[in-house]
Amino acid sequence: MDGDGQNYSVFNSRMLVDTVGDITDDALKASRIKDVIGVLVGRVFNWSQRKSLFPLHLGIKCCALEMAAAGASRFDAERFGVFFRSSPRQCDVLLVNGPISKKFADPIVRLWEQMPEPKWCIAMGECAISGGPYFQSYNILEGVDTVIPVDVYIPGCPPRPEALIDGFDKLRQKIIRIGASPDDGAPESKNPIIVGDD
Amino acid sequence: MANALSSMDGVNAEVSERTSGTNPRNVVSVDCASENWRQLAECLRVEHGVDYCSMITGIHWPEGGAEKNWEVVYHFMRMGISNPPVVEGMVQPIITDPSTVEGADVPLEIEVRIALPETRDPKVASVQDIWVGADWNEKETWDLVGIDFEGHVGMRRVLQPHETPAGFHPLQKQHKLRYHDFEEMYDDAQGFLRKPSDAGKIK
């Protein structure tokens, strides 16, 4: 205070910055512009994510043929925006259609980690759900959900292509509730669902 | 052919009647001692023209007694197949009517059973160089049953993971099925303790 060479000037740049920052933060809070942008853009992204689900072109066992049949003429899964890609970098859905052996546990975890967020996993068939008829085997994991999180389970050995299409529909129902408002009719969405919350 | 094979020492062959659905068929079933097996195999390939090794089965008989504790069953076929001839630069496919062929051309099934005594490391001679088709069959038999083949080049795990502990051959009878006898074979089936096989390596 007295003569220690410090400059106690009225103008302090830090104080100015703090003041301006507080003012802008208050303005942002007051205008809630973040909420507006978040909600509107969030709904658009939500629509786009549930309308273009690219599964990974991964055929493990019997269900792979039903997956192929679902993409063929009679059951036309492409009508609902399901295009199969071969590279995990460009996929949204990991469609696990078969038993996971100990030898394949590492590769499928790597495939899952190679896929960019947001991503979902569908366990198709009994083998992927619980090991299926091979639950006693010495080389089979009891379901893919022991190594990666699963969003939708499609039972059946193998499930029919209609069941697969319905499974994708169930996944869309799950996606549309992300960030939904509390009071929609759906029972298990009393609170807004956050991705990765399951 | 059965008599010819029976003339060899340690080999005992007869023709057994097998039924398949509605119509019967004949199979030359041979019992062979493990030390005579290599000689018998060369005889089959060279003299009797057995050109096709169908499958190799290894069986573990814990209660089979001292002399037949392990068993290796070979299934061969005599197809009598040769490359189709080339006539003026065009291949003439071989069209054989199986109802007309006779003699050594008749397609024949041969089943060779080799009983092994009780031992920790059962082994028989490898026929990998005689029938290339036996190569991966022997690999699989060693992988699953644990019967080793002497002279087999490049023996490795084919069906089980490469990092499977040595000496673990699941088709041996002391390994029980999961949930039947719970303790064994439940070696971290969920993979919780599992490390990635290529951990630490640069991909």
Place this chain on the structure above:
Amino acid sequence: MMATSDWLDLRGWIEGLVGWSMDNVHDALPSNDIDATVTISLPTGIWPEDIILGRVFNVQDGFGQIQPALEGFFAATMICTVVFTTMMLTMLPIPYIERKFIGRLMDRLGATTTLRSLWIGESGVTAGKWWDQLPFGMGAPIGWLNKTLNSIWGNDHHLEAVSRVNNRGYHGYWFLLPGFFQAFADFTKFAGKEHIVPKEADRTVYEVAPVIIISTTVLVFAFVPFGPHFYAASPELSVVFMMAIFGVAPLGVFFAGWASNNKYTLIGGMRSAAQLTAYEIPLLITVLGVCVISGSFNVIEIVDFQAQESNVWNLFMLPLGAALFLITMIAEVERIPFDMPEAEAELVEGWWTEYGGMRWGLMFAAEYQRCYAACLLFALFFLGGWEAPFQGTMESLPVAGGGLELLFSLIPGIAWVLIKAWLLFAVFVWIRASLHRVRTDQILEFGWQWLLPLSIVNLAIAMFLRVWVWDGSWGIVAPVVMILSGIVGLVILAVDEDKEALESMTRPYSTYAVTKAYPGRHPQTSLEDLQRQYTAYTAVKAATSVSLSETEAGS
């Protein structure tokens, strides 16, 4: 050269608008002089007298001096904005055509995504009153709009099946453009995806490669005219400029393949580099033939040559050139049968295997932009651009000529250009659905051994026509001769090649089956009993209750 007339005079309108506004600004400025005299008096003894800076200044004159530059700048900006917006909007039907047409060729429907799920949700599950999360009740109009749309285009109860499978498709409202918004959905989703750079990748090059590809692809459209007065820029050598920029993208492809540190992408990049260098040269020589026969390196002048000077499209004068241009362009945009760089069978996704998220989405769009540019260039070079088919001929008809002339004068040129380009892209899709993939060495052999000499032959034909035949117009003989030669060549390719080349390539085989079929010939012996079985089949169809919609799907 007399330019084509089009009522859609975009450049004229914009320049007029800018000039008018600039004149108003000029007039609004103060016209009286401003005395900007500044006198600086310095201490005496150094300089003899004071220094007088500045002078009398007139704002209007000063503005008048820079007015042309300003007008040019604003007009160019507005024109470029309009043209690029038009390009982006008219490119949206391209993926739509791809999906729907190949779906129909494959006996499928293709994507039927519509916007209805925005307001009716997915299978009865909606996002609730999500607009209530908006502050200040500004979501109320959204809620009202949602209710209105539900009442108009929601699931109506008299379509039980459609109501049961809520919005799994468009249930027949063609005006909802089923599948048109799939491209929107994909692109927005890519924008929202995570961006992953592989661990061992060369980060800089990995990030730069998509920029190279996309920017050069967009730059091509700077010189593509949609109409006689509907272009962003038209330098004298626009064709050369366009081809030069078109050839830059392979560099980015090679960068991407190399930088991803993936063996598939590396092989894909190598293939892309080899293939595109092998097909750039025939492409350039073919385009050179077009420029020679049209006597200009400017796209607009090339189109005007076809439309005005000689009322004959270059397609009819250079059939060989058109075929070569089509083939080389398919190879340039890497589509089947020349899509070795992204061969899904052996290389997982080819050179962009490691790319995901927005970068891959943009490169995906760049692929379609290249296809679109190829189709537009074909339409401009060979199909007369914005000239209606046989316009001169039809306008010279005795009776209906006047009406047709009026009709053609009412249709803007951009309509013809877009129609031609989209139909040509449908041809691309048709080729993709019906052909297989060629091997790498076969692609290169084809390019160097056949396309290059043929393109030189095409150039020679063009020179001959231009030098010896052209006398202000192609008489009557030259077009007829060229068209007939083209038709003859096509017939030879279609018939002769199918007979002899296939027979020579096919070894006769002997099968002991009831019906024999081998290339070029379909079994004739079994057709009678097949007919007999068909009659029994129709009888059965009437008798039994088997649903034939399944058995003969799309037969």
Place this chain on the structure above:
Amino acid sequence: MAEMWISMGPQHPMTHGLWTLKIKVDGETVVDTEPDLGYIHRGVEKICEARDFTQITTYCDRLCYASANTWSHSYIYAVEDLLEVEVPERAEYIRLIAVELQRIASHLMWLGAYGPDIGNLSVMVWCLREREMMMDLLQELGGSRMHYNFPRVGGVKRDLPHGFAQRARAKVSLFLNRIQEYEALFDESTIFLIRTQGVGYSKAEEMVNHGVTGPNLRAGGVNYDVRTSHPYSVYSELDWEVPVERPSVKGADCYDRYRIRVEEMRVSAMMVLEALDKIPRGADTYHEPGDPAIIAKAPSRAPEGTSGSHHFEDSRGESMFYLAGGGEARGKNPYRVSIRSPMFITIPYASKCMVGYKVADIPAIMGSFDPCIGETDR
């Protein structure tokens, strides 16, 4: 580029299934290959030791997902060999119809998978469209869409349902017409011919020595077929010829394997039509399940020390089961079930066939051998 190892798989479009093909390439040329199997090894042989003879049929269905019926029938013939069961003739005819329909479906699946291998996707959709017809017919027989569990020890599960013969004739004749569309799409396409001809040569004797059988062997110019050389069903009573391809001088290439499978589809379709005419008591009479006309009494336990085996013509080659009876100690379960999988032997040979060709030829060669990993890994 220098020589480098590329690991194709386990998730790769080329592998119709889940396995890894390690190739060593010099630029674009393959200089060495090494297959790596076992990604879906399920230990079926071990599990079957804890099941009785009727339960094992379901596992045999799930061995090969492309042709389930042929595998369950292959197992059933081995069990009948083990238990000495005499099968009624009508059941044999029904089995033949089921197996041949399954063979058509399997070859259609192969043809559909072979289209994308060489870059044409529309073929896959078309072939799957035709496959649906065969699967409808099999669904009428077995009740399921892919895994039918159709055969029983000593007979079949159900008789031909009402109107099956008419529907089968209708769909098979329609299919016989549709084959020509595929031949138009494949054989008249020059690109397909230059992609498949002269690629992946394989000689007959070499294939036999390597244990390769089935269509891959018949493509080499030899009409060896278990259905005729070791007749096991009523095949000998039908009027049919084994389709044989005339290969090139250097051996059978991918084009020959494609042709032989198309011809086999024709032959199988004609066999189905003929069997529907020749079936005893007519194809329209219906017997209740368990009727002695379609299923015979069979013992449920195998005596000690007995063994049963049977060679069977699968869609991909010669499949075989070897069963060791367990006797009273093991109850109704077999003591050992051993499975001979054709593709387990063929995949190493196919990998050898690739050496010296381009990387782009790998899908063409491997796809032409029709790999099915479900039976390979068991």
